[in-house]
Amino acid sequence: MASAQSHHTDAGVVAASRRGACPSLAEPMQTGDGLLVRLRSRHGVLTLQQCRALGEAALRFGNGLLEITARGSIQIRGLTPERIGPLAAALHEAAIEIPKGPAIELPPLHGLFHENANAAALEDLVRQRLTALLDSKKLAAKLSIVIDGGGPFGLSAVPADIRLEAIGPERWLVLINTDGPKPLPVALGNAGEAVDCLEKLLRFLAENGGARWRDIPPDRLHATFPALQESSETVILAAPDAPLGPVQIDSAAIAYGLRARFGQMRAADLIGFVDDISHLNIQSLRPGPGRCLFLAGLAKSDIDTVADAARRHGLSTDANDPSIKMAACAGAGACASGYYHTRVLGEAMIDRWPGILDGSLAVHMSGCVKGCAERRAALTFAGVDGGYHVVLSGRASDPPDALIAGGDVESAIERLARLIEAEKQGGETTASCLARLGKKRIVGALRQE
Template sequence: MASEQSDRPDAGVVAASRRGACPSLTEPMQTGDGLLVRLRPRHGILSLQQGRALGEAALRFGNGLIEITARGSIQIRGLTSEMIAPLAAALHEAAIEIPKGPAIELPPLHGLFQENANAAALEDLVRQRLTALLDSKKLAAKLSVVIDGGGPFGLSAVPADIRLEAIGPERWLVLINADGHKRLPVAVGNAGEAVDCLEKLLQFLAENGGARWRDIPSDRLHATFPELPESSETIIRATPEAPIGLVQIDGGAIAYGLRARFGQLRAADLIGFIDDISHLGIQSLRPGPGRWLFLVGFAKSDIDIVADAARRHGLSIDADDPSIKMAACAGAGACASGHYHTRALGETMIDRWPGVLDGSLAVHMSGCVKGCAERRAALTFAGVDGGYHVVLSGRASDPPDALIAGGDIESAIERLARLIEAEKQGGETTATCLARLGKKRIVGALRQE
C-alpha cells in the first residue's frame, strides 16, 4: 500500500467545514481572521527544518500567527481559500505529512524512554490497515484517538473517545470514553488484536451516525460489546505531564520544554528561534498537550543558548510564568470577531496580579463569546459589544455571571485581586480561595457592589 506521504495533497477544492469539525487542509474553518487549519504531523514530530518551513508557510500564506492548541496540534490562521492549495504544497515540499482523518495523539516524548510498547509503530499500523475507515465522513467530527506506549510522561489526563494503552511488553489495553478520570476497558491483546478492536469500535460509531460513546445508551453498548464491564473504572494515578524546562532522556541527550506565551507564536519568531538554535544538532520539535513545544536531542551544555533564544522570540522557559495557565485567542487586530486585545488584557492581569496568579487558576481571554473550542476555565473574559462577559467556572459561550463595561475592566480586575489578597487563607491557592468565596462575592467585587 502506498503511503499517504507519497501522494501529493489535493487541496485544489476547499470543502466547507462540517459543523463542529476539526479544521484541516481539506476542511478549513472560517474564523474572524480568515480560514484556519489545524495540523498534527504523523507521530507529532517535526524536524527543525520542517518547523522552519511551517513558519515560512504561515508567514507567506496566512497572517503569520501560529497557535499550539490545548491538545498539542498546530494551527495556522488568516488563510484565504486561494492559499490552501499552495500551503498544502509547501508542507508537502517540506515532507511534513499530515495524515487524513481524526488526529491520532501520542505522548509528545514518546520513544525517548523505556516504554512498554512502540506507540509510533502502532499508529503506523492503524493508519495502514484502517485508512478508509479513518477518512470516513460518518465518524464524529471531533473523534479523538490516543495511543500511549506507557512511558513516564503519558496522556492519561487527556480525554479520548478511544484509548490504546500499553500495559506490558506488546500488550495493549483498549478503552473507550476515557475522560481523564474514568474509562471503560474493552479488550486486551497484541498490536494486531488492538487494531482489530479499534476497527470494530470505529465501525460501530460510523454505523450510528457519527455518535460519540457518551451518546450511546448503556444497554445498547453492552448488547454490541458484551465483554464490557458494567461500570467504568476510576483512574487511580495519572502519569505526570512532561514538564517545562529540562528533561533527561535515555542515551544522555536532553529534551527541553518550552511554551508560547498564551499559546500563540508569531511565525517570524518561530523562524528566528530556529535560526538561532539550528547549529546545536537538535533532532526534533514536538508540540504537546497544554500548548507545549519540546526540543529533543541536544547537549546539556547548550541549554543557556536555547533559553536565551527562547526569551528573545516569545517562548517561556519559566515554570512559574503565569501565562502558562492563561489561554488567549487571536483577539482584536487579528480577528474580525474580536472585541478586545486579548493578550494585552492577559499582560495587564499578570502586571496587576503578581501575587494572585499562582499557577492554580485557569484563565481564558476570548475576543468573542464563541470561545474557539477552549475548555472550561475558572475565569473567562469574553468580549461583547461595549464590554466583557465574565464567566466563572465555564466557557466563553456560557451565560455570563457578570457584565463589565469596556472602560471598567482594569478596575474590575484590581478589585477582584484585592478581594483575593484580603481573603486568601494560609496555604490556600487562588483557585481554592475563589471556590470558597463563591460566585456572589466574586461578582460583587467585579461590579463593586
C-alpha cells in the first residue's frame, strides 16, 4: 500500500503536472498560484492532530489556502516543485495515508451508525487485492468509486463511475454509472465477490484506453456486463446527505457538520479551530461532499464550544447560509490568473442582495475563464481583462452572455436583483423566475438595456 512517503520530487513530477487530471502528490496540477495537490485520506478520516499537521504543512509548503472540494477532498495550493517532496514527508510523519490511484469515496459518517456492512473494511480489501490495478496509468484520471455501507446518511447525490452499495448484512450490489437515467446493477454478492466484479470492471476500462462508461457503446456494454434482473435488491433507496449542525449518534455522542464558506479555509484558521476544540473528546474530523467537514464523537455539552469556534474561524453551521450555493476559486491575491477577488464579490452579494440567493440558484465566482471551482452554474461571473464575463447556465469557459466592465459589476447585480424582486411570482424561486424570464430579459438587466 502506497503512502505519502513513497512520493518524491524530481523533474518527472513537474512534467506530469497537467490540467484535466486529478491532481495528486505524484502528479500535482499547475495553476495560477503554483502547484495544487488534492488529498483524500484512507477512509476519509483524520484525527484533530492530523488536521493540525495538514494546516501546518499548507502554511509551510503552500500559500496557506486550503480548499474543500464538492466531493469532499482537501486541496493544498501554492506549492512549488521543490516543496512537493517535503509536503509528502510531513504528511507521512503525521501518519496521514494518501492512497494512490482513483478516489474511493465513503459516506463521511460511515462507521458511526448501524449499517448493513462495513464500508471501510471493503475499501481495505479493495486496496489490498487490487493495489497494482488501482495504480495503473491506464485508468481514467478522474475515475471514481463509491463504497456505501448502507447507513442513514449516504452518497446517493455523488456521481461515481462504479458504486458498491451494501443492501444487507455483507451483501453488496455493484452498479456502474452509464449515461442512462440511473446506475446499472451488474453484480450482487458478498464482499469478495464484489471485489471480483470491481476487478473485472476496472480491467475492462483499462483495456479500453482508460475509458469511462459513457465512452462504451451501449450494445457492447450490455453484452459484456448484462444488467441484473430488477428486483427489490437492485433498487437503491437514496439516503440523505449528512446535514450541517448536530446529528445524534447514540445517547452519549453526536456528530457535527460544518461547512467551509465558499469551500475555502485558511490554514491558520484550521489550526486555530483545532486548537480551540482540542480539549474536547472528539474522535475524528471527516471531509465530506458539499465542501463540508464533520466532527465525530462530540458530547452534547460540546455543541456551543464547537459552534463558537467554527464562527471565529470562518466555518458555517447554518444550513441556510447563502454561501452554500456559491462556488468561488482562490481569485486575485491568491492566484496569478485571477482578475478579481472572488470572495469579496461573493460576500457583497450575500450582504447586499440576499433576495437573489434563496438556495435555488447556483452561483460561480471564477477569477478567470478556466473555472476551477465549479463545472457549471446557473449564474457565473468569470474575470477577464477589464471586466467580467457573465455566463447563464454554463461554464466559465463558455462564450459570455454578457460582458460587464470591471467598475460596473455591482451595479449590474443590483439591476438583476431589482428585476428578480419585481418579477418573482408567489411561491416562485429565483432559479425558476430567471428560467421563466429567459436570457434576453436577464442580459438586458445586466447591461441596463
